[in-house]
Amino acid sequence: xxxxxxxxxxxxxxxxxxxxxxxxxxxxxxxxxxxxxxxxxxxxxxxxxxxxxxxxxxxxxxxxxx
Numbered sequence: 001x002x003x004x005x006x007x008x009x010x011x012x013x014x015x016x017x018x019x020x021x022x023x024x025x026x027x028x029x030x031x032x033x034x035x036x037x038x039x040x041x042x043x044x045x046x047x048x049x050x051x052x053x054x055x056x057x058x059x060x061x062x063x064x065x066x
């Protein structure tokens with residue numbers, strides 16, 4: 001059986017933490033920022049940690065074990 005290749009598009013967008021959580025940046029911080037409040041932009045700056053069924057799929061695509 002050949003080695004499983006990691007999904008390159010997911011590799012660029014997500015990271016897997018040591019505890020197995022999926023880490024990603026939040027959407028909504030690229031453009032149209034003038035009308036968004038500073039509080040909202042600050043909260044969007046922090047990474048988002050997730051552990052759901054979809055996150056498990058992405059961790060598998062990245063070559064990690066769940």
